[in-house]
Amino acid sequence: MSANSRLTIASHALAWIGLYQRQGHEVATSEQIASSANTNPVVIRRLLGDLRRAGLVESRRGVGAGWSLARELGSMTLLDVYEAVEPGPLFAMHRTTPDQECVVGHGIQPAMQRVYDGVEQTLRKELARVTLEDVLQDVLATPR
Amino acid sequence: MSANSRLTIASHALAWIGLYQRQGHEVATSEQIASSANTNPVVIRRLLGDLRRAGLVESRRGVGAGWSLARELGSMTLLDVYEAVEPGPLFAMHRTTPDQECVVGHGIQPAMQRVYDGVEQTLRKELARVTLEDVLQDVLATPR
DNA sequence: GTCGGTCGTAACAATTACTGTTGCGACAGC
DNA sequence: GCTGTCGCAACAGTAATTGTTACGACCGAC
Numbered sequence: 001m002s003a004n005s006r007l008t009i010a011s012h013a014l015a016w017i018g019l020y021q022r023q024g025h026e027v028a029t030s031e032q033i034a035s036s037a038n039t040n041p042v043v044i045r046r047l048l049g050d051l052r053r054a055g056l057v058e059s060r061r062g063v064g065a066g067w068s069l070a071r072e073l074g075s076m077t078l079l080d081v082y083e084a085v086e087p088g089p090l091f092a093m094h095r096t097t098p099d100q101e102c103v104v105g106h107g108i109q110p111a112m113q114r115v116y117d118g119v120e121q122t123l124r125k126e127l128a129r130v131t132l133e134d135v136l137q138d139v140l141a142t143p144r
Numbered sequence: 145m146s147a148n149s150r151l152t153i154a155s156h157a158l159a160w161i162g163l164y165q166r167q168g169h170e171v172a173t174s175e176q177i178a179s180s181a182n183t184n185p186v187v188i189r190r191l192l193g194d195l196r197r198a199g200l201v202e203s204r205r206g207v208g209a210g211w212s213l214a215r216e217l218g219s220m221t222l223l224d225v226y227e228a229v230e231p232g233p234l235f236a237m238h239r240t241t242p243d244q245e246c247v248v249g250h251g252i253q254p255a256m257q258r259v260y261d262g263v264e265q266t267l268r269k270e271l272a273r274v275t276l277e278d279v280l281q282d283v284l285a286t287p288r
Numbered sequence: 289g290t291c292g293g294t295c296g297t298a299a300c301a302a303t304t305a306c307t308g309t310t311g312c313g314a315c316a317g318c
Numbered sequence: 319g320c321t322g323t324c325g326c327a328a329c330a331g332t333a334a335t336t337g338t339t340a341c342g343a344c345c346g347a348c
Contacts, residue, residue: 002146002334003236004306008256012238016248029323036246037238040308045324062316065323078259090234092147094156094181095336102180104160107286111279112152115222119270126263135255142251146305148335173294184337189295206345209294239307 006085010047011078012037015136017057018073027066047085054084074133082127090123091116150229154191155222156181159280161201162217171210191229198228218277226271234267235260 016036017028030041030048037044048067051057058070093112098105160180161172174185174192181188192211195201202214237256242249 002148002305003232003234004146005236005238006306007235008237008252011256012242012248012252015252016246019248031323036243036249038240038242038249039238041323042309042326043307045326046307049325059324060316061314061324063318063320063322065316067324088147090147091151092149093152094149094183096182098156098182099180102160104156104163104280104283105180105182106288107283108152108156108159108279110286111282112155114282115271115274115279119267122266122270123263126266127259130259135252135259136248138255138258139248139251142254144250146334150335175294185294186297186338187336189297190336193296203295204345205295205343207291207293208346209344211295 004086006047007078007082009037009039009043010051010081010085011132011135013044013048013067014051014056014069014073014076014081014132015139017067017069018132018136019140021069027060027064027068029066033067050084051081054080056080056084072133073136074131076132077128078130078132078135079124079127081132082124089116090120148230150191151222151226153181153183153187154195154225154229155276155279157188157192157211158195158200158213158217158220158225158276159283161211161213162276162280163284165213171204171208171212173210177211194228195225198224200224200228216277217280218275220276221272222274222276222279223268223271225276226268233260234264 013033016033020028020032030044033048034041034044048057048059052059052070055070056076057067059065059067091112093109098108100106157177160177164172164176174188177192178185178188192201192203196203196214199214200220201211203209203211235256237253242252244250
């Protein structure tokens with residue numbers, strides 16, 4: 001499918017910030033999170049920027065700068081994260097319009113669109129059932 | 145997401161062959177299907193090749209060559225097509241292993257994997273509920 | 289047995305998306 | 319002012335998808 005890792009990395013960042021704050025720290029830096037996720041700080045800043053626009057995190061600038069949660073992890077679901085960082089739909093239509101003179105070419109897009117809409121709805125419901133608190137608890141419960 | 149159109153085009157091809165056979169023809173050529181889907185015949189042959197490997201269509205070579213259904217449209221679901229033409233998972237993990245010394249870096253992949261597995265299961269169930277016969281009927285019911 | 293039409297498949301180009309990287313201005317506390 | 323971080327633009331590398339060309343394999347018709 002050529003899947004991307006944005007939902008994974010964004011969830012990683014949120015869990016990391018949440019845990020870090022529980023350990024008494026005010027803000028987390030993109031550099032710290034990038035080190036945990038083994039990627040570049042700019043990648044983290046890009047994703048956290050999306051999450052900030054969605055109201056899930058806040059950023060502070062200046063010297064004591066960094067990121068903090070805007071809400072409790074228990075009130076954020078993976079659907080919130082998904083909608084914040086995933087732009088497009090799951091399945092694509094034809095890249096060029098099919099032959100409208102052909103019965104199939106004419107009716108296939110509405111037909112498939114109905115199916116895809118239903119599938120996306122179901123996927124959203126599934127993602128909405130998992131909070132970031134659930135994820136963090138699951139992370140902490142992983143044996144080492 | 146960078147979604148692809150394979151499920152769409154493959155379904156288009158199956159619906160087209162099905163309808164064409166109902167009109168009394170034995171086989172459909174990739175050139176005819178490509179014309180309806182407004183793409184290149186090789187693209188169609190590639191996808192139908194996947195469907196053939198999955199046992200959904202058959203191909204005949206030689207002069208009267210072309211493609212025909214291996215089963216009734218009513219016995220094929222979109223899940224069959226999805227599994228035949230979609231190689232990878234929906235969501236990707238980190239491209240590089242996260243920091244295993246970090247609690248989050250260590251536990252995040254198993255935690256997210258569990259979620260993703262559940263989501264894919266649900267998606268499969270949803271796709272399995274729709275047969276290609278349903279799709280064709282929906283196509284034919286589309287007003288022009 | 290040759291011919292003609294189609295499949296099967298490899299190879300390559302064009303486009304696009306994703307990720308990583310560099311660079312630098314903006315900001316705010318010291 | 320100085321310092322550390324964000325914000326953001328720009329670009330490179332990689333990979334996937336799709337389109338295209340090319341050509342051999344196949345097989346029925348003649």
